[in-house]
Amino acid sequence: MTDFRNVQLPREIHTGPQKIKEIGTICKNLIQGNEITVITGNTTKKIAGKEVMDILEDAGYTIIEKIIDQATQKEVDEVVTISKNSSAILGVGGGKVIDVAKLSSTINAIPFISIPTTAAHDGIASPRASIKSPQGSVSLEANAPFAVLVDTQIIAQAPYRFIASGFSDIISNLTAVEDWKLAYKLINEPFSDSAAALSVMTANLLIEQADNIQPRHVGSAGIVVKGLISSGMAISIAGNSRPASGSEHKFCHALDIIAPKPALHGEQCGVGTIMMMYLQGGNWKQIKNVLETINAPTTAKELNINEKHIIDALVEAHNIRKERYTILGDRGLSREAAENIALKTKVIE
CATH class of the missing domain: 1.20.1090.10 (Dehydroquinate synthase-like - alpha domain)
Structure with a gap:
């Protein structure tokens, strides 16, 4: 029976109603640098992504925005390219958004903050990313989120x-x-x-x-x-x-x-x-x-x-x-x- 030595866990976990409003403070405490890439989806941008980006811009951050609708290697490659100069990647959305943001941040060796809008599976805090391929979904190793922020009011309002x-x-x-x-x-x-x-x-x-x-x-x-x-x-x-x-x-x-x-x-x-x-x-x-x-x-x-x-x-x-x-x-x-x-x-x- 083995307990492994190299363990990656989120540095901070924030859960509760209205927690999304604290994203500016959380980033100031955890992130060095002024550019943040925010990955979200068309629907999840309306639910939480836009609010996150507005708060971060008010806090003085330059935002690189990327809308995705699939968790594919093509999307990951695009995010890796646009986030080369970013200090962190935030994933604001469902599983596809979280997985693409997680894997992209791992490749670029920058922090990833997970901000899920649904609670459909355990990818919100795990060190794995599920990426779609022609043969089906492939589970890939990735870094665990640097931080997890879950607004339970948003989660409760989802279907x-x-x-x-x-x-x-x-x-x-x-x-x-x-x-x-x-x-x-x-x-x-x-x-x-x-x-x-x-x-x-x-x-x-x-x-x-x-x-x-x-x-x-x-x-x-x-x-x-x-x-x-x-x-x-x-x-x-x-x-x-x-x-x-x-x-x-x-x-x-x-x-x-x-x-x-x-x-x-x-x-x-x-x-x-x-x-x-x-x-x-x-x-x-x-x-x-x-x-x-x-x-x-x-x-x-x-x-x-x-x-x-x-x-x-x-x-x-x-x-x-x-x-x-x-x-x-x-x-x-x-x-x-x-x-x-x-x-x-x-x-x-």
Whole structure:
């Protein structure tokens, strides 16, 4: 069992209502230099990006603005070029914006401040960036955010689906850690007790709070946001995404490739967690009940994905990141076994 020495964690974390108004002060305390590149999206600029840029300009910063709509290597390359002389990169938006800003700042070796407008997955604080390629999304190593600023009022105002997705992504830590333990036992993969403990504790704390997760509620947004940040920190401690990504994420990424219109990342991971927990011999009914409590998807129908694509993704899942050993093994599931798992857990009818 290994605890890794090189750990990158955010220097500062700010969460709460109206926190976005503190961005000028936060940058003054953390950033040296007067030029900041702000990455945002068309919609998220209206939600928070413009306010962030206005505050920073009032504080005396020169702003380089970049609007993106996809997390591709092309977008990353463009941001790397325009931010060459910047002292920091701020990502104000959803997962695509955060990932592009994170990877670009890593390449340019400048600080990155994460300012999410949704709480749909744990990328808001993790040292990983998901970049789209023709073969699907690729998870790349990046620096952890220098700081994280989350205005829970903005998070609460976003569609509730994003909160439920973030919750589901955190719950998937439970199967991810079991897969990690299995890899440690079978192939002697390095294992971090502290990262695993933080990851599992975070998931269990959210399970305890499931009854309190409500739409458009600042307190609910805060619970999920803190869980996502803790999950991201577990990844930093481990030095890889093992504490939060196992067989359920393999299923999710396979579904991204196979389904014509995939659901949200966390939603797919939640459904994957139900099935992988069944495969691991764990309490899959508890996972299903908790996700139902917060009105997160637990079936193919609720994901709005064809049942055939669910089976196809289960059969194909072991081929995603083959170097990552999980309960799926090296050979994966037969089609008959995949159908049986999905039927037993009522993911398909």
